[in-house]
Amino acid sequence: MKHFSVAVLLIAFFCYQVDCGGRKKVQEEPWKGSCLEKNARYPVADQCDRYVECTDGEPEEKLCxxxxxxxxxxxxxxxxxQYPIDVDxxxxxxxxxxxxxEECAHQFGYFKLGDESECQYFLNCADGRGYKLTCPIGLAFNPETYQxxxxxxxxACNPEAYLRYTCPPETREEGFGPGETKFYRSDDCQRYFLCNNGRPRLHVCGVGAAFDESLNRCEAAQNVTGCEHLAVTEEPEKPIIHLKTLKINN
Structure with a gap:
């Protein structure tokens, strides 16, 4: 079995080098006027979105x-x-x-929308059509990572302007070292901020839960003073009707 595995690896490496089965091989060396490989792709020296593709030894210049x-x-x-963030x-x-x-600066790409106080919106462009998307609550679109x-x-984002919250200036240790995370509840029972090096990050408790400042965590709303109104009450069980007991009057 060991010899078989080694043989498979050697065959795979050999096929990658000589291009078994006619697969395209990408060359990092720029195009020099001829196909060094029968099936390969070559970058054009002076342009990042242009390349040459060789198929059965025949070159064809292509543009992304x-x-x-x-x-x-x-x-x-x-x-x-590929997208610019993935290409050197x-x-x-x-x-x-x-x-x-009218919608997009380029035919393809991801683009930030809004100013530094509206960081959640971005545009996904495909074939010149723009699709407006929104990040999950508390997060901002990062044009440097497309995430x-x-x-x-x-x-490109101002956390205080975007989240409409500024971390208090006073030191609040509670088990955390200087500059580390501190917890603060907002005016909303379910929302709280983690102040990391003085910059806010918004978090949200789940349905039926509220942030308890005394515990620095989300708890059942009925156990958090002032947030009892968010408690989820269990609905009474609905009676089960058996079809066999139903009588239909004709």
Whole structure:
């Protein structure tokens, strides 16, 4: 079995090198006018969204859709045109002119909407059509990662303006070291803030729960003073009707 496993690995490595089965191999070396591999992709030296694809030794120059860039490190089974955050262009600085629409700055991409006080909105553009999306409550869209993140980790966001909350200036240890997380409840029983290095992060308790400042955690609302009205009451069980006992009057 050991010898079989080694053989499989050697065959896989050999196929990757010589391109078994006609699969496309991505070359990090720029295009130099001829196909060094029968089936491969080559970056164009001066432009990050253009590349050459060789099929059976025949080269064809291709251009990624507007907003996408050619990734010269993409695997053989991966579509080579990817979002800018996933591509290192190196010295390939050139790009095609933007094909903007009424909705989108580029045909493809993710784009922040709003100013530093409205950090939750972003636009997903596909074929020039924009789809407005919203991050989960308390999070902000990070244009550097295309992810929803804590507002204090997003350069283009002002956490205090966005969350409409400023962490108190006084020191509040309660088991935490200087500069670490402190808990504060907002005016809403279910919402509370974690002040991390003086910057707020909003959290929300689940249905029927409220934040207990004395315990620094979410508890059943009926056990938190002033938040009893959020307690979830159990609905009375509905009677079970058996079809066999039903009498239908004709």
């Amino acid at each position: 859709s507007d907003g996408l860039l050619f990734n010269d490190r993409a695997g053989v089974f991966t579509f080579p045109c 262009c190196g010295t390939r600085s050139g790009r095609q002119a933007p094909q903007a629409t 929803c993140d804590w507002p204090d980790l997003v350069t």
